[in-house]
Amino acid sequence: MLGEPIRDRRAERREATRAEILDAAWEQVRESGLAALSLRDLARTVGMQPPSLYSYFDSKNAIYDAMYAQGVQAFIDDQPAALPERAVEALKVMAHYFVGFCTADPARYQLLFQRTIPGFEPSAESYETSKQGLARTAGLLAGFGITEPRSLDLYTALVTGLTDQQISNDPGGRRWIGIVDDAMEMFYEHTTDKTSTRTKGRRTK
Amino acid sequence: MLGEPIRDRRAERREATRAEILDAAWEQVRESGLAALSLRDLARTVGMQPPSLYSYFDSKNAIYDAMYAQGVQAFIDDQPAALPERAVEALKVMAHYFVGFCTADPARYQLLFQRTIPGFEPSAESYETSKQGLARTAGLLAGFGITEPRSLDLYTALVTGLTDQQISNDPGGRRWIGIVDDAMEMFYEHTTDKTSTRTKGRRTK
DNA sequence: GTCTATATTTGGATAGAC
DNA sequence: GTCTATCCAAATATAGAC
Numbered sequence: 001m002l003g004e005p006i007r008d009r010r011a012e013r014r015e016a017t018r019a020e021i022l023d024a025a026w027e028q029v030r031e032s033g034l035a036a037l038s039l040r041d042l043a044r045t046v047g048m049q050p051p052s053l054y055s056y057f058d059s060k061n062a063i064y065d066a067m068y069a070q071g072v073q074a075f076i077d078d079q080p081a082a083l084p085e086r087a088v089e090a091l092k093v094m095a096h097y098f099v100g101f102c103t104a105d106p107a108r109y110q111l112l113f114q115r116t117i118p119g120f121e122p123s124a125e126s127y128e129t130s131k132q133g134l135a136r137t138a139g140l141l142a143g144f145g146i147t148e149p150r151s152l153d154l155y156t157a158l159v160t161g162l163t164d165q166q167i168s169n170d171p172g173g174r175r176w177i178g179i180v181d182d183a184m185e186m187f188y189e190h191t192t193d194k195t196s197t198r199t200k201g202r203r204t205k
Numbered sequence: 206m207l208g209e210p211i212r213d214r215r216a217e218r219r220e221a222t223r224a225e226i227l228d229a230a231w232e233q234v235r236e237s238g239l240a241a242l243s244l245r246d247l248a249r250t251v252g253m254q255p256p257s258l259y260s261y262f263d264s265k266n267a268i269y270d271a272m273y274a275q276g277v278q279a280f281i282d283d284q285p286a287a288l289p290e291r292a293v294e295a296l297k298v299m300a301h302y303f304v305g306f307c308t309a310d311p312a313r314y315q316l317l318f319q320r321t322i323p324g325f326e327p328s329a330e331s332y333e334t335s336k337q338g339l340a341r342t343a344g345l346l347a348g349f350g351i352t353e354p355r356s357l358d359l360y361t362a363l364v365t366g367l368t369d370q371q372i373s374n375d376p377g378g379r380r381w382i383g384i385v386d387d388a389m390e391m392f393y394e395h396t397t398d399k400t401s402t403r404t405k406g407r408r409t410k
Numbered sequence: 411g412t413c414t415a416t417a418t419t420t421g422g423a424t425a426g427a428c
Numbered sequence: 429g430t431c432t433a434t435c436c437a438a439a440t441a442t443a444g445a446c
Contacts (some may be wrong), residue, residue: 049416116240152386154388243421243422256431
């Protein structure tokens with residue numbers, strides 16, 4: 001009997017080609033918009049005829065899904081490993097990471113965090129991975145004593161709002177990035193100074 | 206010479222047909238997504254052949270633009286006429302109006318506040334109108350003593366963030382709508398208690 | 411695995427008769 | 429203003445030869 005080769009060169013090459021296709025796809029959506037991904041242009045870019053793409057991906061949505069998975073993984077992998085000890089400073093680092101990650105590639109942000117591609121939904125597996133990202137954020141906030149679900153929701157609203165405004169109204173600029181620190185100070189003070197929330201009373205100021 | 210008729214029945218009918226087409230277009234985008242607007246389906250819905258639409262709109266983007274103008278006008282017209290005297294309560298009403306308006310019709314929100322339709326940009330005239338809306342908001346905030354541009358930016362980030370999360374992660378629900386009041390209290394306290402901002406010093410807490 | 415050829419659908423838009 | 433007829437382009441996807 002022949003021994004099995006250590007490496008599967010065929011599989012390696014296949015993976016490399018898949019990666020090459022995905023790279024070209026990212027390039028295309030960054031250039032022309034997420035919704036404008038076209039299998040024709042994509043095939044031409046990588047030097048294939050359009051039908052050949054189907055040897056690597058079952059459909060166009062399968063490409064979107066692979067891109068989604070890549071994006072989620074990048075979000076997790078690139079997260080800062082260590083955070084400042086002081087909670088408010090850690091929040092600033094976290095928020096800057098989120099806004100920076102999203103504004104660095106608006107098409108990716110659109111794919112991951114907005115649901116604007118008609119007919120595309122991430123696969124269950126990819127979606128599961130994405131939930132890990134939010135869970136990690138929740139865990140970090142909990143470490144700072146921020147445990148209420150409402151506070152987590154407020155945090156996500158803040159960082160996505162800053163991101164959204166930055167992308168929509170000052171693309172490539174820093175207008176909303178520049179108030180991230182301010183927003184986090186506001187958030188931190190509010191969530192850790194909740195005497196009025198517990199009493200449910202109206203704030204008399 | 207014949208006297209000119211008081212009413213131009215032809216023009217009236219034309220306007221009515223245009224309105225009917227736009228109504229059908231809204232229906233379609235609410236159903237299938239903003240990007241999925243199709244002139245064929247649209248024509249079929251209003252009982253026309255597709256080319257007949259071109260008697261009323263020069264192009265598909267002209268339809269988007271008319272919808273944009275309608276949306277902006279609706280946002281302005283539906284604004285609450287009077288606000289509570291207390292600033293923080295007024296902020297809550299304003300924010301609830303914004304989030305309510307947007308979540309009531311996510312396709313409209315996408316058209317007005319996100320720029321996700323490839324190739325579409327609102328006409329200069331429509332865009333001008335939309336800036337009036339923001340100017341009004343700025344004026345109201347100024348009336349409450351909130352005049353710094355950064356504060357206005359923070360406000361818009363907050364309300365769009367709440368809107369975005371509500372639409373993306375709890376469509377039809379109230380998860381983020383339920384923290385609008387809380388967010389506005391946070392915002393108000395932060396923007397009116399700025400001793401630390403002026404000194405530019407790091408907050409010692 | 412890649413190609414050619416093709417199917418199929420759909421899209422926006424125009425020409426010209428009535 | 430509306431229609432028929434048509435164009436043109438682009439899209440995703442499949443069949444089958446090599």
